[in-house]
Amino acid sequence: MYRILIVDDERHVLDWIYELLADLKEPELDVYKAGTVTEALAWLDRSRMDIVVSDISMPGMNGIELHGKIREKWPECKVIFLTGYTDFEFAYQAVKNEAVGYILKTEDDDVIVETVLKAVRQIEENARRERLMRQAEEKMNAAIPLLRNECLSGLLRGERTLPTVRRRQFRELAIDLNPEESVGLIVARMDERQLREPVNASPFAGIPALPAVVASVTEAFTERNASCVHLTIDGNLCWLVQSDSGFGGEGAVPSAFLMETLDQVQVFCRDHLGQSLSSVLTEGTVSWAELADKYELLRQGLVRHMIYGSGFILSESGIASLRQTGSPIGVRIDRNKWEALRTHLEKGQRERFEQGLEEIGRIIAEQDGSLRDSSGMEAFYNLSLLLLSASNRWEMRELAGDLGFMEKLTSPERHVNWQAAIGFFRETANAIFDLLDKKQENGEFDVIQYVREYMSKHLHEGISLVELAEAVYFNPSYLSRLFKEVTGLSITAYLADLRLERAVAMLQENRKIGDIAAAVGIESPAYFSRFFKKMTGRTPQEYREELIIGNRS
Structure with a gap:
């Protein structure tokens, strides 16, 4: 559907062009009209127009000047000039301003169409x-830093x-790393407490700490002929590092080199x-395949070493020795799997959620997990909180009101065992997905029902698609598509049926043609007569006469 605005200070011309274009079956046009330049500018402020058909000679501002305003606001809008004068200068200016056409008002309807x-x-x-295409390219360029972070975060997850x-x-994404070579990984965190005030003479005084740290680490590696890419994930700072030369081959980065560089950053x-x-x-x-496990x-x-102090630099060997001295931790599930499960639930991805839940159940079974120890209870409550949050977020009172269900969800x-618990969580997730599907269907129906009621209530006002979209806070194009998906009719077709239904009812009440036209939002009685004949094959008067004859018989 294309939105088209007709601008002319002569009322009969305005109505003529409006009726001519509104009657077109193809393409589907959403036609608006303005009797003054001020009214036209108000429409252009309110909504984008695809095409403007404008008189050239009008009080206050001529069509050429209006075209300039249109180009400032909607550069892609196509303008067609309409005039009663065969003035070469106007025609020259119209072509110079890249107008689509220049039409005399004496031309036939076919020329205008x-x-x-x-x-x-x-x-x-x-x-x-x-x-x-231009907008997509601009948005892509602006989104590259975020997309780069998401790409690398996905690899770490x-x-x-x-x-x-x-x-x-x-x-x-201009990621300056070799995807074929192995990579070094650093995970860091700014410690919460500040050691002291920075040196007053420092050129970095007053600069936020986080960007300064990121820049210093990246610069330190770059100075040592290493490629370094930064990302943030889970509140941590991460760097992926590859060496351009030396250290035993391309890509190789010994831990001594990493630790020395980090010491200078410290x-x-x-x-x-x-x-x-x-x-x-x-x-x-x-390797890239091992990166997620290493992360x-x-x-x-x-996280664990934070209890021993701050400002430390620790290699993975030190982490491993800490883990060996610790006590068994029972059920242990990679947090990335929890994150993936949460994402699938929030996006309504039923099959992926079920697969993720089955994988967690398998991991727990392989680890001989128990519901009675602390780690097993942590895993249970992770699942419980995940489903409870979804139920509350989507206001699923059907679940929240079931006390027996809530007790099983939180106890x-x-x-009896993890197998039974996983089965319960699977049933609960399916119930949530079912209710979510129902809510989405009902939500769409509620919006369309409101639009129908709005059209019925405001039919006499000459309703437009833009006005309907504003009433439900939707984009006009999206509302048009949604209405057709739900009802099987375009808004234009539904509005025409609604007008016909009301017109027929008022004809049966023997109301005047002019009153009926106004009641169904059509200003011109002549245009209403043409509309009625187009819909029924009879004029309003012929329809009224048939009613009278039928009543007599």
Whole structure:
């Protein structure tokens, strides 16, 4: 559907062009009209117009000046000039301003229609495609830092990608790492407490600590002929590092090199920022396939070692020795699996959620997990909180009101073993997905029902698609698509049926044609007569006469 605005200070011309274009079956047009330039500018402020058909000579501002305003606000809008004068200067200015057409008011209807169709074809074939491609490119460039972070975060969370896909992603996102070579990994965190005020003479005084640390680490590795890419994940700072040369081959980065560099960064943080940075790192490099496991090991080591102090630099060997001296921890599930499960639930991905839940159940079974020890209870409550949060977020009172269900959801002791608990969680998730599907269907129906009632209540006002969209806070194009999906009719067709239904009822009451036209939102009685005949094959008067004859018989 294309939105078209007709601007002319002559009322009969305005109604003529409006009725001519509104009667077109193809393409589907959403037609608006303005009797003054002020009214036209108000429409253009309110909504985007695809095409404007404008008189050139009007009080206050001529059509050429209006065209300039249109180009400022909606550069892609196509303008057709309409005039009663065969003035060469106006025609020259129209062409110079890239107008689609210049039509005399004495031309036949077919000429006007063909000029509008020409504008539609231009929109379809050229302007819109170029504009969308340009906008997509601009948005892509602006989103590259975020997309780069998401891409690398996915690798750290265990998302599997083929080498060919990884090469393409690195190239498109300008990730300065070799996707074929192994990589060193650093996971760090700014310690909460500040050591002291930074040195007043420091050139870094007043600069936020986090960007300064990121820049200092990246610069330190770059100065040592290493490629370094930064990302943030789970509140941690991470760097992926590869060596451009030396250290036993491309990509190889010994831990001594990493620790030496981080030690210099620690000095920078202490002396210039008054902050300490705690870091854990791999010994040497790891393959991309092993990266997620290494990240989880380093992340856990960073968290656990916080109890021993701050400002430490720890290798993965140190983390492993800490784990060996600890007591068994029972059920242990990679946090990335919890995160993936939460994502699948929030996005309504039923099958993926079920697969993730089955995998967690398998891991628990392999570890001989118990519902009675602390780690088993932690896993149970992770699942319980996940489902309870979803139920509350989507206001599923059907579940919250079932006390027996809530007790099973929050009490590990109500389940004989993990197998039974996983089965219960599976049933609960399916119930949530079922209710979510129902809510989505009902939500769409409620919106369309409101739109129907709004059209019925405001029919006499001459309703537009823009007005309907504003009433439900939707984009006009989206509302148009949703209405047709739910009802099987376009808004234009539904509105026509609604007008016909009300007109027939008022004809049966023997109301005046002018009153009926106004009641169904059509200003011109003549246009209403043409509309009625188009819908029924009879004029309103012929229909009324048939009613009278039928009543007599």
